[in-house]
Amino acid sequence: MDLLNALVVLTNFVIVPATAYGAQLALGALGVTLIFGILRFSNFAHGDTMAFGTMIAILVTWGLQALGVSLGPLPTALLALPVAIAVTALLLLSTDRIVYRFYRKVRAAPVILVMVSLGVMFVMNALVRFGIGVNEYRFDDGARFVIDARGFREMTGLAEGLAIRTTQVITVIAAVIIVAALFWFLKNTRTGKSMRAFSDNEDLALLSGINPERVVAVTWVITAALATTAGVLYGLDKSFKAFTYFQLLLPIFASAIVGGLGNPLGAIAGGFIIAYSEITVTYAFKRFLTYILPDTLAPEGLVQLLSTDYKFAVSFTILIIVLLFKPTGLFKGQQS
Amino acid sequence: MSFLIGENMTGGYGPVDILHGCTLAVEKGQIAVIVGPNGAGKSTAMKAVFGMLKLRGGAVRLDGEDITALSPQDRVAKGMAFVPQTQNIFTSMTVEENLEMGAFLRRDDIRPTMEQVYDLFPILREKRRQPAGELSGGQRQQVAVGRALMTQPKVLMLDEPTAGVSPIVMDELFDRIIEVARTGISILMVEQNARQALEIADMGYVLVQGANRYTDTGAALLADPEVRRTFLGG
Amino acid sequence: QDIKIGIILGFTGPLESITPAMAAGAELAVAEVNAAGTLLDGQTVSTVRADSTCIDASAATAAAERLVTSEGVQALMGADCSGVTTAILQNVARPNGIVMVSPSATSPALSTAEDDGLFFRTAPSDARQGVVMTEILRDRGINTVAVTYTNNDYGKGLADSFAAAFTEAGGTVTINAAHEDGKADYSAEVGALASAGGEVLVVAGYVDQGGRGIIQAALDTGAFDTFVLPDGMVGEALVANIGDGLNGSFGQYPGTDSEGASIFAEMAAEAGFDGTSAFAAESYDAAALILLAMQASGSTDPAVFKDHIMSVANGPGEEIMPGDLARAIEILKEGGEVDYVGATAVDLIGPGESAGNYREIEIRDGVIETVGFR
Amino acid sequence: MSVNLRNLGLFALVALLFLLTGITQSWNVTLTIFNMGLISAILALGVNMQWGFAGLFNIGIMGFVALGGLAAVLISMPPVHEAWAAGGLQVILGLVLGAMTIAAAVLFWKRMPQGRMRGLGIVVILVGGFFLFRAVFDPGVSAIEAVNPAATGYLGGLGLPILLSWPAGGLLAAGVAWLIGKTALGLRSDYLAIATLGIAEIIIAMLKNEDWLSRGVKNVVGLPRPVPFEVDLQRSEGFVTRVTGWGLDPVAASGIAVKLAYAGLFIVVLLVLVWLAEMALRSPWGRMMRAIRDNEVAAAAMGKDVTRRHLQIFILGCAVCGIAGAMMTTLDGQLTPGTYQPLRFTFLIWVMVIVGGSGNNWGAVLGGFLIWWLWVMVEPIGLWLIGAVTAGMADGALRTHLLDSAAHMRLLTMGVVLLLVLRFSPRGLIPEK
Amino acid sequence: MIVVENLHKHFGGFHAVDGASLEIRKGSITGLIGPNGAGKTTLFNVIAGRLPATSGRVLMDGEDITGLPPHALFHKGLLRTFQIAHEFSSMTVRENLMMVPAGQLGETLWNTWFRRRAIAEEERALRRKADEVLEFLTISHLAEERASNISGGQKKLLELGRTMMVDAKIVFLDEVGAGVNRTLLNTIGDAIVRLNRERGYTFCVIEHDMDFIGRLCDPVICMAEGKVLAEGTVEEVKNDERVIEAYLGTGLKNKVVGGTA
Numbered sequence A: 001m002d003l004l005n006a007l008v009v010l011t012n013f014v015i016v017p018a019t020a021y022g023a024q025l026a027l028g029a030l031g032v033t034l035i036f037g038i039l040r041f042s043n044f045a046h047g048d049t050m051a052f053g054t055m056i057a058i059l060v061t062w063g064l065q066a067l068g069v070s071l072g073p074l075p076t077a078l079l080a081l082p083v084a085i086a087v088t089a090l091l092l093l094s095t096d097r098i099v100y101r102f103y104r105k106v107r108a109a110p111v112i113l114v115m116v117s118l119g120v121m122f123v124m125n126a127l128v129r130f131g132i133g134v135n136e137y138r139f140d141d142g143a144r145f146v147i148d149a150r151g152f153r154e155m156t157g158l159a160e161g162l163a164i165r166t167t168q169v170i171t172v173i174a175a176v177i178i179v180a181a182l183f184w185f186l187k188n189t190r191t192g193k194s195m196r197a198f199s200d201n202e203d204l205a206l207l208s209g210i211n212p213e214r215v216v217a218v219t220w221v222i223t224a225a226l227a228t229t230a231g232v233l234y235g236l237d238k239s240f241k242a243f244t245y246f247q248l249l250l251p252i253f254a255s256a257i258v259g260g261l262g263n264p265l266g267a268i269a270g271g272f273i274i275a276y277s278e279i280t281v282t283y284a285f286k287r288f289l290t291y292i293l294p295d296t297l298a299p300e301g302l303v304q305l306l307s308t309d310y311k312f313a314v315s316f317t318i319l320i321i322v323l324l325f326k327p328t329g330l331f332k333g334q335q336s
Numbered sequence B: 001m002s003f004l005i006g007e008n009m010t011g012g013y014g015p016v017d018i019l020h021g022c023t024l025a026v027e028k029g030q031i032a033v034i035v036g037p038n039g040a041g042k043s044t045a046m047k048a049v050f051g052m053l054k055l056r057g058g059a060v061r062l063d064g065e066d067i068t069a070l071s072p073q074d075r076v077a078k079g080m081a082f083v084p085q086t087q088n089i090f091t092s093m094t095v096e097e098n099l100e101m102g103a104f105l106r107r108d109d110i111r112p113t114m115e116q117v118y119d120l121f122p123i124l125r126e127k128r129r130q131p132a133g134e135l136s137g138g139q140r141q142q143v144a145v146g147r148a149l150m151t152q153p154k155v156l157m158l159d160e161p162t163a164g165v166s167p168i169v170m171d172e173l174f175d176r177i178i179e180v181a182r183t184g185i186s187i188l189m190v191e192q193n194a195r196q197a198l199e200i201a202d203m204g205y206v207l208v209q210g211a212n213r214y215t216d217t218g219a220a221l222l223a224d225p226e227v228r229r230t231f232l233g234g
Numbered sequence C: 001q002d003i004k005i006g007i008i009l010g011f012t013g014p015l016e017s018i019t020p021a022m023a024a025g026a027e028l029a030v031a032e033v034n035a036a037g038t039l040l041d042g043q044t045v046s047t048v049r050a051d052s053t054c055i056d057a058s059a060a061t062a063a064a065e066r067l068v069t070s071e072g073v074q075a076l077m078g079a080d081c082s083g084v085t086t087a088i089l090q091n092v093a094r095p096n097g098i099v100m101v102s103p104s105a106t107s108p109a110l111s112t113a114e115d116d117g118l119f120f121r122t123a124p125s126d127a128r129q130g131v132v133m134t135e136i137l138r139d140r141g142i143n144t145v146a147v148t149y150t151n152n153d154y155g156k157g158l159a160d161s162f163a164a165a166f167t168e169a170g171g172t173v174t175i176n177a178a179h180e181d182g183k184a185d186y187s188a189e190v191g192a193l194a195s196a197g198g199e200v201l202v203v204a205g206y207v208d209q210g211g212r213g214i215i216q217a218a219l220d221t222g223a224f225d226t227f228v229l230p231d232g233m234v235g236e237a238l239v240a241n242i243g244d245g246l247n248g249s250f251g252q253y254p255g256t257d258s259e260g261a262s263i264f265a266e267m268a269a270e271a272g273f274d275g276t277s278a279f280a281a282e283s284y285d286a287a288a289l290i291l292l293a294m295q296a297s298g299s300t301d302p303a304v305f306k307d308h309i310m311s312v313a314n315g316p317g318e319e320i321m322p323g324d325l326a327r328a329i330e331i332l333k334e335g336g337e338v339d340y341v342g343a344t345a346v347d348l349i350g351p352g353e354s355a356g357n358y359r360e361i362e363i364r365d366g367v368i369e370t371v372g373f374r
Numbered sequence D: 001m002s003v004n005l006r007n008l009g010l011f012a013l014v015a016l017l018f019l020l021t022g023i024t025q026s027w028n029v030t031l032t033i034f035n036m037g038l039i040s041a042i043l044a045l046g047v048n049m050q051w052g053f054a055g056l057f058n059i060g061i062m063g064f065v066a067l068g069g070l071a072a073v074l075i076s077m078p079p080v081h082e083a084w085a086a087g088g089l090q091v092i093l094g095l096v097l098g099a100m101t102i103a104a105a106v107l108f109w110k111r112m113p114q115g116r117m118r119g120l121g122i123v124v125i126l127v128g129g130f131f132l133f134r135a136v137f138d139p140g141v142s143a144i145e146a147v148n149p150a151a152t153g154y155l156g157g158l159g160l161p162i163l164l165s166w167p168a169g170g171l172l173a174a175g176v177a178w179l180i181g182k183t184a185l186g187l188r189s190d191y192l193a194i195a196t197l198g199i200a201e202i203i204i205a206m207l208k209n210e211d212w213l214s215r216g217v218k219n220v221v222g223l224p225r226p227v228p229f230e231v232d233l234q235r236s237e238g239f240v241t242r243v244t245g246w247g248l249d250p251v252a253a254s255g256i257a258v259k260l261a262y263a264g265l266f267i268v269v270l271l272v273l274v275w276l277a278e279m280a281l282r283s284p285w286g287r288m289m290r291a292i293r294d295n296e297v298a299a300a301a302m303g304k305d306v307t308r309r310h311l312q313i314f315i316l317g318c319a320v321c322g323i324a325g326a327m328m329t330t331l332d333g334q335l336t337p338g339t340y341q342p343l344r345f346t347f348l349i350w351v352m353v354i355v356g357g358s359g360n361n362w363g364a365v366l367g368g369f370l371i372w373w374l375w376v377m378v379e380p381i382g383l384w385l386i387g388a389v390t391a392g393m394a395d396g397a398l399r400t401h402l403l404d405s406a407a408h409m410r411l412l413t414m415g416v417v418l419l420l421v422l423r424f425s426p427r428g429l430i431p432e433k
Numbered sequence E: 001m002i003v004v005e006n007l008h009k010h011f012g013g014f015h016a017v018d019g020a021s022l023e024i025r026k027g028s029i030t031g032l033i034g035p036n037g038a039g040k041t042t043l044f045n046v047i048a049g050r051l052p053a054t055s056g057r058v059l060m061d062g063e064d065i066t067g068l069p070p071h072a073l074f075h076k077g078l079l080r081t082f083q084i085a086h087e088f089s090s091m092t093v094r095e096n097l098m099m100v101p102a103g104q105l106g107e108t109l110w111n112t113w114f115r116r117r118a119i120a121e122e123e124r125a126l127r128r129k130a131d132e133v134l135e136f137l138t139i140s141h142l143a144e145e146r147a148s149n150i151s152g153g154q155k156k157l158l159e160l161g162r163t164m165m166v167d168a169k170i171v172f173l174d175e176v177g178a179g180v181n182r183t184l185l186n187t188i189g190d191a192i193v194r195l196n197r198e199r200g201y202t203f204c205v206i207e208h209d210m211d212f213i214g215r216l217c218d219p220v221i222c223m224a225e226g227k228v229l230a231e232g233t234v235e236e237v238k239n240d241e242r243v244i245e246a247y248l249g250t251g252l253k254n255k256v257v258g259g260t261a
Ligand SMILES: Nc1ncnc2c1ncn2[C@@H]1O[C@H](COP(=O)(O)OP(=O)(O)OP(=O)(O)O)[C@@H](O)[C@H]1O
Pocket: B127, B134, B135, B136, B137, B138, B139, B164, E011, E014, E016, E034, E035, E036, E037, E038, E039, E040, E041, E042, E043, E083
């Protein structure tokens, strides 16, 4: 029984949240990695693209809710998602037309594009704040839990509870499906291959008859889809707040890089590494140990390797260690 | 009227002209070879013919049609293929994907052509799942030519296709080029292995400082002692 | 002649979601005075906003410098975060002799900072709240608590003073862990808090920042059911965003049994903002104090009216509620005395900071109910 | 020549911006911005050394600036004797033990043959050392932090003049850069970038949480100044009579005088650094660095020790950032760890370098001034813009909404201006050659 | 001079160099030939410290130099060129040459600040030297051009030029001839011979142009599939059955001379 309780504690406070958070990061990292892989720059506007997409989704969700539309146990926002993706795609495409295209033409160095994306980030930042403001919004509806803690306790008679949220399940499933689809798309479809060819050698791609503008457009559309999906799923699970989305950028980049920039599998792996390291290294094992150890050995202290103050530091330390052994990330990413 | 002609081309990368009224032409099913010292503007002329350089003067015509204003992509669609001198492969993609990219605009079955390329360069079959960037210098060159052949073009433009390939492969390559030409495809190539190249050429151009110095049949150029000494290494 | 007051708050940055209500609070007081039209024989007051960014001391200094030396304000309502507040005080307010009243800087270090008598705050001291919170917990018979705080001077100061008071009183703090605001995920923090255990979780954070994230995650995982909510956490937004899970949680925020707070809340609702948002009431009071001190001293010169802020705030005299500013001006004009109570029952002590009377609340059926005063 | 004229013109333009600010707003505002502009220019110079000269993508600038700030506290604040007595030695002992553990682990790794034993041994040493370290260190920390936590609760500094902290900040940053460089410089481009970003976050986390060192988030305020206080000037007879003699208001004049004093100090530092950087860049050393930046493989084959040179420039660049960090903390008069945000202290500096023109010292300096000016001025400009836009509008929901969102114009304006500058000179205002 | 003992270099499961043993004698111009992918460049890279060996040793004058970093080998007098040109693209052609010599005064920061005069003097000498090399390579007119803007063949010349900036003991040339005009290549060949005779440089030359090899090299080593296939004088190697089959071939099969029209 105690062993079971110990396992449930670990699952409830480490495995489930880390898996869900990892999937959230991974979805964000996929977008970053895609832009890096094809257009060859680190897109700092990605966090705000996510925020923008989510904002549209929220507005549409509110509309739908007002009309009384719902998806039953699933969040209504999923219905709004396609609209939000379309609007975000339009925004990204026009940003490309107005801003990025020029730099492609003059063959600007990647670092210039990074700075340009910083400029775009500021603008999108403002757009979102104009659009929906700076407050925190909750827009999840439907059933919040697949299993909730109290229900689990009553069901199993254990002392510890286990909670799994609907959004966590959706996020993990979405992450797996999306990465598989993206991987397949890039590896096997003509468009996917032409995108990789374009990123590898733009001139030669031109000589092969690949239309660069089309490649770029497809990339942005996919990015819009990834960013919006990631943003909406994250917002459903936690909440929407413009500033938080900006802050998300850092762990997202860390995930993309530790996995290997430009590699979709890497993004997924990176997301989970960051999430798990943040949560496990700072986890206090007191409760867990109390269950599995005999009473006499039960720990006095928290049995915490490092305090949670350092959770970010921990994930970065792990990131650096990974990079020291695998200098281009776990899955052999690209270099600019 | 030549099948492909770049006539009186003038232009360069920046404000300075590299090409000064240079003319290159190739007939249907024939082989034209460009030779000349380093920096003469051979590659520049090839790029100009392919539309990768803004011309300040002159025109490019394909099969009688003026294509001076077309983008490189559109020229590919018109049946032109080009192997640049440098950076002529997709280094992060596998050999096979490189070849597939060559056939990007084709809608028909590309397997047979790919088999032909593999037969021509057997080493590529062996390495087809390897990223092209990991290949040796000569192997890369073979990938580059293979990619262009995959296009099944009407005009094939090659910038120093034999640089760095071993003698046996070079012979194979020239053989193949002759074969290709016999099927009615025009071939325009730059070569520093000039003697071998001129041997198979119908037409030869000697380019110096962006202008035509000598233009004659391959055999005639080979026979000219002045040309041999100054440009072909004796 | 026109009186100008600078409102310097973090309109962008981590506190951007609570600052609009704070600014609106201050502007409400100004509007009220202007509507009366009687201040200093009919002078009008205008406000100028500037962005303190909450975190960037240099940008805040530059913004304050602009308010003072270019816009020519006579007083500053702000700043919000203690770090930038200190920077502005030392680099702008003192050199230029400008009065500064902060609605939300709670760092104990500010009590001892050199201020030439120019600095005041309507926010209560962290130390006092720690004691009050301890009393509330002891009265409810709670002996072990876990504490999490937002990692800035407010959170850290409050958590430390509470931990000290609570341990002193014989309770046990199982863990005292920080959380960073605006972060993506709080699973790690909640995991550690849950493992440490405790009857309740004290959340010394902000209502729409990491504090809410922590509570949400703690409820979801079943780690805690009851939360103790200090001033930064009490707000309608919390109840609205979390809902039923909060029932049974309790806490305290500055206030007396005067009806000031509810009056202010109504006024705010009428003006179109949320008066219960964190520090909105303090901001109203800060602005009101500045204006009443001007009236009391009969001068807009900071060097003169700075000495009247304490007397206006503490009485003796007639008690002044929000909405009564016109009456207060009238009394002062006639040479009378007022005791400004305002929206947060301000009483300034020592170096000019709020003494801290607290209203004990409990959340019942999704409503924040006042259950007592301390 | 025309290039030089153009550059002079650009500097004149920026000078004009500052002058206009002085005229339309006030000289105090201008000088405030100008002083931070000087510090920004130094920061941009440091980053330019790493990126422009050597192609090192360091986005951990924030960390080194913070270290400079820490140096300011450690050098200038008076020591807290009580805290030293309570646990000073114990904390030092703990740190020494920690350092010894790491040294032992490194030695062990180098000495032992490859194999399972080595891995196991390392783990044993590290884990054992970690617990020993915590056992000694933690009680010391608690003792120190218990000493009057509201006012001190830390060890304090050395009580030396704060000007000494500028070189000290450089040294501290250089020391940490050495450690980082030794481990992480093998990484390339974006991977190095994220590693440095991570290290910067770690440094900030330490500053925020190690209260015994610098009070953590409780901030250290009231740092000594290298220049007089305005209030003291206003009280000094001589000063007041002199400035009133010039027809100036003593309060405003005192502010200006103090700021000018700071500006003088900063200008000296900036000029010295620019001179050093310029001389280095225009010499075979600079040529070698550019070669390494262009093609490391070929540079190594031509006998250049790429790793050593990278380490050298990394340390130098970081040291410059450390100096600037100490100067900034001196100017602010306080250390506020919460201030350190990547956007402001890393990416904004990068914008300065890129907009100014990477690889060019004068470009970096220009970028530093221009972008800092914008960063501060976009706020009033944004407010003004929104005011102008809404002025003609009828009262209504949209107008209120816009006015309410006025603060966000700051972000919009910053973004748009940045995009415009990059659009019209994508290689920077003063490009490299 | 250089002895390679049973050298292996594996990429994953692929054995690019597979137990090669060979010797480059002092004062020789050794030719290295072999089919594409034989492992020649890889062998160079291992010798020159660019790639770590999987196993085996490289000796230089009896000293084990396996695994030394490239810059250390440069200081020992071992220079190499790259098959795919590695120019310093943002620098001018002349600067590309001037940066080569080791131990320049001006490479020390201290000197750049406090010994400016000495540096200026040194620079003048370097510049003269660089201009001589450019003259020799017939690209003087490109001295101020950005190296990224010169033609493919010119880049190869620049590669060669860099090795001429210092006094080397041994120079590894990886296909300097590919893409270089044959007339110029002859001149380069002459220069190699002269450097070899007059200054005592040892050369190891990879080249696919058999005329060039034949004119310059003795001995010639032929590699195939990572191993040494044959070794000897040019004539011996040229007539070796295995070399002909693997590398040289029998000439054009369809010998059709064009231009008959
Ligand atoms: N990084 C790598 N990863 C995997 N295989 C590699 C790598 N580099 C080289 N190879 C393989 O090693 C073999 C030897 O390559 P190398 O470049 O040494 O050939 P080479 O003899 O120089 O040929 P060439 O004459 O064409 O230049 C080739 O088959 C190549 O595919």
